[in-house]
Amino acid sequence: MIKILKGHIIHTPTKERFEVHADSYIVVEDEQVVGIYKILPDQYNDQSIIDYGSSIIIPSFIDAHLHAPQYMQMGVGLDLELMDWLNQYTFMLEGRFADVNYAKKVYPHYVDALYEYGTLRSCIFGTIHDEANRYLVHAMKEKGLSGYVGKVNMDRNAPVSLVQTAERSLKETENFIRDFKDDSMVKPIVTPRFAPSCTDELLDGLGRLSVTYHVPVQSHLAENKAEVAWVKTLFPESASYTDVYVKHQLYGPEKTLMAHSIYLDSVEMELAKSAYIYMVHCPNSNMNLSSGIMPVTQFLDEGITVGLGSDIGAGHTLAMQQTITSAIQCSKIRHVLSPKERILSEPEAFHMATKVNGSFFESFGLIGSFETGYQFDALVIKDPSPIMDTLKPVEQLQRFLYCGWTESIQVRYLNGKNI
Ligand SMILES: [Zn+2]
Known part of the structure; x- marks a missing residue:
């Protein structure tokens, strides 16, 4: 089964930097990540999209x-x-x-x-x-x-x-x-x-x-x-x-x-x-x-x-x-x-x-990243404050990490499933 999520996607395939995909799609098949796309490939045109707007999506x-x-x-x-x-x-x-x-x-x-x-x-x-x-x-x-x-x-x-x-x-x-x-x-x-x-x-x-x-x-x-x-x-x-x-x-x-x-x-x-x-x-x-x-x-x-x-x-x-x-x-x-x-x-x-x-x-399995083949374990995070839309995706992540409000976590995915 295919799932497509849209939002600001952030992960760290390497420790050197945050890889940020603003306004992008992550495609998940069954439990695993297929890929991250700025423009959705044609083959997924018929699929419904779960649009998380300006929320950030990070590995859980x-x-x-x-x-x-x-x-x-x-x-x-x-x-x-x-x-x-x-x-x-x-x-x-x-x-x-x-x-x-x-x-x-x-x-x-x-x-x-x-x-x-x-x-x-x-x-x-x-x-x-x-x-x-x-x-x-x-x-x-x-x-x-x-x-x-x-x-x-x-x-x-x-x-x-x-x-x-x-x-x-x-x-x-x-x-x-x-x-x-x-x-x-x-x-x-x-x-x-x-x-x-x-x-x-x-x-x-x-x-x-x-x-x-x-x-x-x-x-x-x-x-x-x-x-x-x-x-x-x-x-x-x-x-x-x-x-x-x-x-x-x-x-x-x-x-x-x-x-x-x-x-x-x-x-x-x-x-x-x-x-x-x-x-x-x-x-x-x-x-x-x-x-x-x-x-x-x-x-x-x-x-x-x-x-x-x-x-x-x-x-x-x-x-x-x-x-x-x-x-x-x-x-x-x-x-x-x-x-x-x-x-x-x-x-x-x-x-x-x-x-x-x-x-x-x-x-x-492969755990802890959004690279192809990894288990899709993720958190969808949206700060309740209306000012969040004015922050860049990485700034939203920084604020979440330092301020740590659990109510910012809207959705949790483990092995591709919304739990
Ligand atoms: Zn101990």
């Missing part, structure tokens, strides 16, 4: 790192640093998901909020609890959203209510993988919480599951200085934090997301250049917990793949618009303090939240 957002259970906790306890925040707030909250009825209360609000903000695909940490994780998958599918959901694995260094034996944790992970690996909308991802909460036995088993079932991996890396020092004492035989994951096949050979990655040594920087490795910059979270600021343009210029994540609840908003602008603002602060570091450009940051994050979703 993808969040590469967030914690669904922490939706309840956004903005709470953010005067603390990472380990105190985990111990005083997060672990207690996550323990409540042992009761699936609690998950049933929280997760519908969480998926509604993802939808409202235009984040139609995401890479999500659940909790250790099988029933609650399965309910989360169900809630995502009910809402028509796509993503990777990970059963969190922990077998030490957390309250009793949040640790399982390595054996049970692996068994539940394997069952979860088997049940969802062929799902077309929500797929499993191997999720050791972070090295300190896992024994070698658990990490080893998780690496084996990732390789056996060809399932990607997500975890945390080098977020906070105290955490990095702690990992050294927990894994004295490992050369670095990264090396802990490398040793257990949790850093490649399957695609891997490593959230934060602020404090990497020169050997770790080299390892990060692998095509399978994505560092996920989470600027709001890193500022809130005083963790640090990733030198993002340095990473990009050295050829490291960097995606973007909201990291709620340490991040205080699900809005990828504001995650994009925070990433830019963080790079400006680094630039002011150290002028040799360049500023992250708007197209670069937008590219991270769409095409780069989207490339992690290769088992769902």
